[in-house]
Amino acid sequence: MNKLGLKLILFLLVLLVSIICVVQSKTLAHDHEKPNLNDWYLSLKVPSDGLALLKGSSCCNEQDCKQRVFTPIAPGIFSVIDENTGNTVIFTEQMRITDQTVIEQNPYFQLTTCIYNGKPVCYVFGKTGG
Numbered sequence: 001m002n003k004l005g006l007k008l009i010l011f012l013l014v015l016l017v018s019i020i021c022v023v024q025s026k027t028l029a030h031d032h033e034k035p036n037l038n039d040w041y042l043s044l045k046v047p048s049d050g051l052a053l054l055k056g057s058s059c060c061n062e063q064d065c066k067q068r069v070f071t072p073i074a075p076g077i078f079s080v081i082d083e084n085t086g087n088t089v090i091f092t093e094q095m096r097i098t099d100q101t102v103i104e105q106n107p108y109f110q111l112t113t114c115i116y117n118g119k120p121v122c123y124v125f126g127k128t129g130g
Contacts, residue, residue: 034107037107040105040106040107041060042058042060043101043105044059044102044112044114044122044124045097045099045122046058046059046122047094047095047096047098047099047122048094048095053116059097059114059121059122060114061116064114064115064116064121065112065113065114066112067108067110067111067113067126068081068083068111068112068113069081070113073090076092076093076096077091077092077093078090078091079091080113080115082115082118084115084118085118087118089113089115089118089119089120090120091113091123095120095121095122095123096122096124096125097122097123097124102124103124103125106125106127108126108127109126109127110126111123111125111126
């Protein structure tokens with residue numbers, strides 16, 4: 001095979017890998033079955049300083065925010081299991097999103113939590129409060 005043929009094959013391989021990456025990145029929605037909710041997830045912002053991310057930045061990287069079963073510990077404190085590590089993650093009141101627009105547009109009835117690198121970032125209650 002000559003150099004031109006090898007370059008063409010390499011180019012096509014790189015193109016194919018690039019296309020696959022783009023398609024997969026579009027499907028890495030928070031709720032894989034409802035990619036139309038991406039805008040709502042992206043509206044979730046870190047509510048206060050001192051958390052894993054800076055206040056006002058996005059809580060969500062398209063994979064870390066989801067509905068999780070929670071266990072109440074004390075008023076304003078609860079835990080969830082991080083399905084990536086199996087560790088218990090503790091959320092406190094300072095991580096609660098209180099933005100009324102986010103709350104009103106919440107499409108879920110259950111609690112949505114965001115975990116970044118194994119650390120709690122933010123949460124928003126569902127339509128029923130939990």
